[in-house]
Amino acid sequence: MLYTFFNYKEVELFERKIDSEVPDVIKYFDISVVIDVLRATSTIITALSNGATCVIPVSDIAQALSLKYYNPGYLLGGERGGQKIEGFDLGNSPFEYDEKTVKEKTVILTTTNGTSSILSASRIAQKVLLASFLNLSSVVNMLSGYDAYTNIAIICAGNNGEASYEDIQVAGAIIFGIVRKRSHRLSDSSIIALKLWESLKRPDFSGEHAHRLRELGFEKDLEFCQMIDHFRLIAKFENGKIVKIG
């Protein structure tokens, strides 16, 4: 069955709920797929594609700085309010994670919503994948390999607890891809995401967060993050690190 969660706080609620009410068998999902298309997952996919060894997602700035302190060779990246954090090497724009900068480097990353969502996702599923428009077909192809009894949670990072219009589009595009190949039961949120994508058929970055990024001068990031299948890459989060599969 395919579940979709519109923001990561909902996942935490769900986690609490299933702790008490739902049998152990579905306490954890087989797979969770995290989406924060503007811009954390798009940036991470880009970094890995450009040769970064791994990306370490952390929730807060202090933790990121402490990790950098003990590992001065790591790159320190992240944003708050869309903007690069003071003293950090990099912000959260995919363009900063080019091959020259990230090749064979470990990146520490902390963002407002995305990195926390990845950590949340790992608490409800053993296998955690990252998705964006940039690697859409790779994710769809991998998920389509699982049978209809696999419980998949698609986690949309959202925007400070609010559903993000763009993230739901990526969720819908993934579901659209999967159900074309194999019938899966869909939760209500998954149906909503699917219907939304079927009506749009292409990325529509006109939500609040996209608006804010435009105001901050990140128009090029928006164009880039809309490029469906720009990369062929699967990224998984395992043992605290996000790495390329294969």
Next chain:
Amino acid sequence: MLYTFFNYKEVELFERKIDSEVPDVIKYFDISVVIDVLRATSTIITALSNGATCVIPVSDIAQALSLKYYNPGYLLGGERGGQKIEGFDLGNSPFEYDEKTVKEKTVILTTTNGTSSILSASRIAQKVLLASFLNLSSVVNMLSGYDAYTNIAIICAGNNGEASYEDIQVAGAIIFGIVRKRSHRLSDSSIIALKLWESLKRPDFSGEHAHRLRELGFEKDLEFCQMIDHFRLIAKFENGKIVKIG
């Protein structure tokens, strides 16, 4: 601005968030509109339309029973898991709330998601309205009377913390009606609801809760709750009671 919340738990989260982070001026919304189309708000609209004096929503069964104990003339209605609660006068089917049964009666109602959502809604807005497909145009007409600076929260009761496909449709239909008459800024969730409705254009009761109600034999309830504008009626929640306006 139009906000949409996909389940009432999100509203509670939001309430906590705005307590600490947001200036007092937008701490509360001007209006909140509660939707639990299957079936609480549809049933309440029907009861009021059939002459019930008022409906008192309560969260839990013990509270409902206690209210009945002190007011034996009140009708006691509600459901858990879609089914009538043992010892109650009525369940949660609109057909049980016919004129013969409810005229000039006060109804106590407790349902799994809807009645709690109404109580939550009253904590974030002074004016609380109830919506369903049955009274869609009445709600749209009333909301269209407010200017574009009015902060409206549309609260979809959902299904045990999950977004409900049907409730988001009603939200989308309301937003569709409002923005045709006046431009309003829309939150991301509101855009999602609007796009969903624009792609459907008619009620599609194919989500999980509708499926469950079908299994329980409530097929006729589903047909009834899809009847757009069957009633011309505005219901508001005020001082603990839901009453007809005007």
